[in-house]
Amino acid sequence: MSMDTNYRWKKTAGRAVLYLGILLFCFLFLVPIYGAVTTAFRLNKDIIQDGFWALPIPPVLDNFVTAFVDGTIHIYLLNTVIVTVFAASISIALGTLTGYAFGKLKFRLSGVLYMLIIAGMFFPPQTVLIPLFRLFNAFHLLDTLLALVIVHIGFGLPICTLMLTSFFKDIPDELRSSAKIDGCSDWTILGRIMLPLAKPALTALMILQFTWIWNDFLWPLVLIKTSTKMTIQMGVMQLRGQYGLAWGSQAAACLIATIPTLLVFLFMQKYFIRGLVMGAVKE
């Protein structure tokens, strides 16, 4: 009897500690976020006068209005959505191909080619700014959203390969061998068996790729000349002001820029549900 009560106490105590730990972390994490959010709701003037951490009472929407009216933020948002959705999806799709090849197929050059693709992550993109600019110039693709999509597919491939290779490696080989015995081609195996199992990894990748491509600033800066083709980060930069004192405007623009990625995250993270995957594997 006492063993049970003890156990129950331990469990509740354990839970409490767990909650406390999480709350503490979240609080620390929240402090900067609080700063970001409240700044957006205060006038630039007030931020300068009253400091950065005062409460936004009353909250002010001027900055958001400025962002939408003065800036061409809706165009930027649309452009960014187009580029991000295409680039993220395609890079992940290509990543499933490479992930499967390196994770499940066996061939001589596997290690070398794998390292070759992963190595794409190892250098800062500034290195290839000029070569890529020239390349797109030669193909008359400068100042197009397509150029941005292509660049992001190329730069997204390494991370997608890394994650999906690792994930496919985790899936037991027996699944593949038994399917092969049944006469399935590798394409069928990938499509019908592996991909459904890869939902957590695909979800994580979608979130990450979406975030990274959405937040990218360098490639639109260099590859886009016309204002109407710019992406959201450029819009944010413009509202920053030549002298960077426009804290409120900047924060508001940044928040607007953040909402889509947050939505994607909220939408996708429900795929991190335990049990979804396990059932299939057990069979």
Added chain:
Amino acid sequence: MKRTVKAALCICMIALLTGSVFAAGQREPEAQQVTFFHYFSGTLAGGIEELVTEFNQENPEYRLSHTPLDHEAFKTSIRVMLTGGNPPDLFSYWAGAQVQFLVDADRIAPIDDVFEMYELDTLFSDVVLQATEYDGEKYFLPLTQHFAAFFYNKEVFDQAGVTPPETWDEFLDVCEQLKNSGVTPIALGSRERWPAQFWLDYPLLRTAGPEYRAALMEGTASYTDPEVVRAFEMWKELVDKGYFVANANAYDWAEAATMVGTGEAGMTLMGSWFMQLDDEIGWEAGEDYDFFPFPEVDEDVPLAAVGPIDGVVLARDARMPDAAKQVLGELAAVGPQTTFNIGSGALAPNLNVSEDIYNVLQLKVKEYLDDVPHWAFNYDLATPPPVADVGLDAFARFMNQPDNYMQILADTEEGKVRALEEGDEL
């Protein structure tokens, strides 16, 4: 299911590809499009926006499309585009060593014909005209002329019972009195390094004179010369007496300006774009704040004014050079020059611009500049960029360890020599 999704994606990709390729081809609208990249963003957006709109209205055969960027982003972007062979037709730039670099690299085109056609020589002062000429040809169309001086909070000065000083000794007195009244005398926000440069520029100009400084900027004089040491020692005196705000490297220039605005500090040595912060700080030029030029130190040394001149240049590989030249000519006209400089704190280079657009302080600046015998570009625009990088680091270091100034100067000289050597090898 996955396969259908994949197929759909493939079709979309192909559609996007073909669509974009077609769009890329059809880039010839009726009006000729002239692209203009610049760094006049944010606060000044009003001025440039109107400038562009007005221009497009009055010149329907052209369509001027402009892209504002912040300084650093601009520098990266323009660099890549210039070398990639597909630059914007026009872009803003800083007169002085920076433009010289572009001229040397053969990336911008001379615009003597524009000057002739629009008779621009008569429109600008000598100082400004000098800023347009490089290696004997004109490359630069000026848009604004800023001036660096001490901007001070009038109330703070009144409360401390001080008035703007005219000599160095008076200046030291003012600082001491400000300090006694409980205020930090001088605000400096050197996080981006460049705001500190004026603290070398002016002391050096006031003691060693413009000719010596020109030699130093060119590289023929050394940072370890007694003239430079003296200038640093003047600066150091102020630091040692506690006249500067603590941790200057933690703030950027706008935050330092705010300190003056809120009354925490008395004054700051800054360019006249200081006046663009009026709305943010919530005060009025002339009413709440004023300026005074850097005080005289040695009465035998002629006075010089320091400031940047910003303008527009024409890319060598411009797609629409003729149209762009037209735009340039128009930009020199009274209309655009006026629109652009309203509220900028700067002076419009075009002498025909009515003085009505200037606020009290801008008029004062104009008056002062009309009299002052010499003009000099600020440090990072007067000396070649690689050397400027070394120098700017030195100023930041100095604010951090002022006692170490002799070593810092020696290191700077070394850095400068190396930077110039590497440049020469090209």
Added chain:
Amino acid sequence: MDKKGVVVQFLALPFAVYMMVIIIPFFQSIYLSMTDWDGLSHFYNFVGLRNYLQVFVDPNFSKALIHNAIWVGIYLLFPTILGLLLAVMLDKNIRGAVIFKSIIYLPMIFSFVIVGMIWNFIYEPRLGILNLALEAAGFEHLTQAWLANPDTALVSVVVAAAWQHTGLCMILFLAGLQSVRTDLIEAAEIDGCRKRQVFFNVVLPQLKNTTIVVVSLTVINALKSFDIVYIMTRGGPFRSSEVLTTLMYREAFQNYRMGYGSAIANMLFLIVLVIIVIYFRTVMRKDES
């Protein structure tokens, strides 16, 4: 061994794109790194390995390299372990798990512009909340000009970056935890193993591949960080928070030494490559044993 044809089918398209966007430009940048190009002029000279030799004797390079090493160290210690802990804690179906996960991941979503702005607010000497909090807690002597003090600038920036990176690690571990077999966990618990034993002996081994991904990304990001350093300190004050990427940017785009800057970038690439290869080899060898 699988048939070549199959392999080609899978790899052809990805590699085609990759070749065009990454490989060819990369080789061009290698060529650039062997010139004295200033990044602006029409002309330049081929100088062979001179830039690389200079890299070896450049004190700025070694300084930046040390800073990167510190970054890697901090990154491997804190955000990774924190991310793992958080993932484990939040993997259960406790109330509000979604909100907590979102809060931890939110920093990742913010672009570097806003991250830089916020942390400037935090580190500001007079009005920043860090110093205000320290004063309120009675630790006034610890207050600093965090970003202006050469001794604290680097770590201050790394902390801000780690704030973001934790979310990444958490997400990755969360994904990895989905593959961990609950039946094994249950079996171990039934056998009477304590939570810690269950974690270290049952869960962690199954997270091996995920851990490899997390460690790789952590090392790579620690070495490749640019935006956040740039916006917070630009590598200053006077290079005290300079990392290899900001050094490269400075040399290539500000000091008109594009060839030299490319050499720095390629050295960075080499360093990352060597580290990752060694890491993979070590991990694979453990696999076999």
